Amino acid sequence: MELLKRQKPRKLLSLEALMRRLPENNVDEFNFYKDMFATQRKGYDGEVCVDQMWYEMNIPAPYYLFHSYESVNVAGYSHQIDTIVLTPHFIWLLEIKNMSGRLDIDESKHQLIRTKREGGIESFRNPLNQIKRHAEFINRKLRDFQTHLPVEAAVIIVSDYTIIGAIPKGNSIFHASGLQTELDKLFNKHQERRVSVGQLEKLKTELMNIHQRKDWKAKVDVRKLRKGVLCKGCEYKSLMIFEHGSFKCGKCGVSSKDAYLEALLDYRYLWSEWITNRELREYLGVESRHAIKRMIEKLNLEQTGTYRNRKYRIPDFFSQMIIVDLNES
Numbered sequence: 001m002e003l004l005k006r007q008k009p010r011k012l013l014s015l016e017a018l019m020r021r022l023p024e025n026n027v028d029e030f031n032f033y034k035d036m037f038a039t040q041r042k043g044y045d046g047e048v049c050v051d052q053m054w055y056e057m058n059i060p061a062p063y064y065l066f067h068s069y070e071s072v073n074v075a076g077y078s079h080q081i082d083t084i085v086l087t088p089h090f091i092w093l094l095e096i097k098n099m100s101g102r103l104d105i106d107e108s109k110h111q112l113i114r115t116k117r118e119g120g121i122e123s124f125r126n127p128l129n130q131i132k133r134h135a136e137f138i139n140r141k142l143r144d145f146q147t148h149l150p151v152e153a154a155v156i157i158v159s160d161y162t163i164i165g166a167i168p169k170g171n172s173i174f175h176a177s178g179l180q181t182e183l184d185k186l187f188n189k190h191q192e193r194r195v196s197v198g199q200l201e202k203l204k205t206e207l208m209n210i211h212q213r214k215d216w217k218a219k220v221d222v223r224k225l226r227k228g229v230l231c232k233g234c235e236y237k238s239l240m241i242f243e244h245g246s247f248k249c250g251k252c253g254v255s256s257k258d259a260y261l262e263a264l265l266d267y268r269y270l271w272s273e274w275i276t277n278r279e280l281r282e283y284l285g286v287e288s289r290h291a292i293k294r295m296i297e298k299l300n301l302e303q304t305g306t307y308r309n310r311k312y313r314i315p316d317f318f319s320q321m322i323i324v325d326l327n328e329s
């Protein structure tokens with residue numbers, strides 16, 4: 001069995017970089033992004049938690065799991081599906097919610113109301129609308145691929161302590177601990193194999209071919225962001241200075257040849273994925289054009305343009321798709 005591994009969403013990667021480089025002096029702006037980062041992080045942690053459960057699941061057919069699946073529809077809008085379970089009987093789309101307290105869905109107003117444990121209520125986008133939108137997209141794709149496979153969708157609530165309150169009838173929302181039971185129900189409902197093993201393989205490849213991650217950028221003025229190589233050991237609070245081929249922290253004294261890699265990724269997620277030698281020199285605080293040239297050569301970066309206009313592409317290291325053998329069945 002193969003699996004598209006869970007990856008941090010671009011939005012989370014970008015917010016992580018922002019938390020390192022956004023000055024805290026504009027308190028409102030900083031807190032706005034800090035809250036957004038905390039929400040993204042919590043959601044991602046919940047997804048990772050549910051992913052672990054698949055290793056112990058009993059699945060009576062060949063299957064493929066796609067985690068953090070993303071694609072773009074004809075209108076250019078992104079579909080981010082937390083998990084897709086592809087089997088020869090059906091395809092199952094899962095939206096994973098890591099929220100505490102009590103959750104109620106008001107269908108007439110299309111909102112999810114969360115009542116916090118400590119009191120107070122909050123309103124969110126209705127996850128049922130999200131999964132319906134994804135299901136329509138996948139149905140359309142299946143028609144394009146000329147494949148007939150039932151599409152099912154569900155919302156998984158990570159914690160057993162979250163109370164699932166009033167939910168409109170005919171929708172599948174359950175605690176993660178019920179994953180096996182809900183999967184069994186689906187195999188019971190769809191007993192017939194709709195596609196052959198060969199068709200399943202083809203469908204898997206077609207879904208992978210339209211898997212596409214969209215960039216996300218915060219609406220901040222990049223001129224005020226902190227530049228340079230920031231020391232990980234000092235929680236990114238202090239600057240590292242380049243000397244004798246290494247970056248050295250002025251505060252804790254730690255020295256590293258590769259500390260600029262993380263700074264480079266921050267540049268990719270906050271500024272641009274393309275950078276010139278001069279921009280990189282200014283950004284890293286390295287005076288030597290040749291030292292920068294050596295770093296670029298070492299990374300073997302894709303390039304475009306000639307001489308002074310030459311730009312280098314900072315790769316999205318984390319977004320490379322990794323397919324892992326889970327087990328054979």
Ligand SMILES: [Zn+2]
Nearest residue numbers: 231234249252
């Ligand atoms: Zn340090």
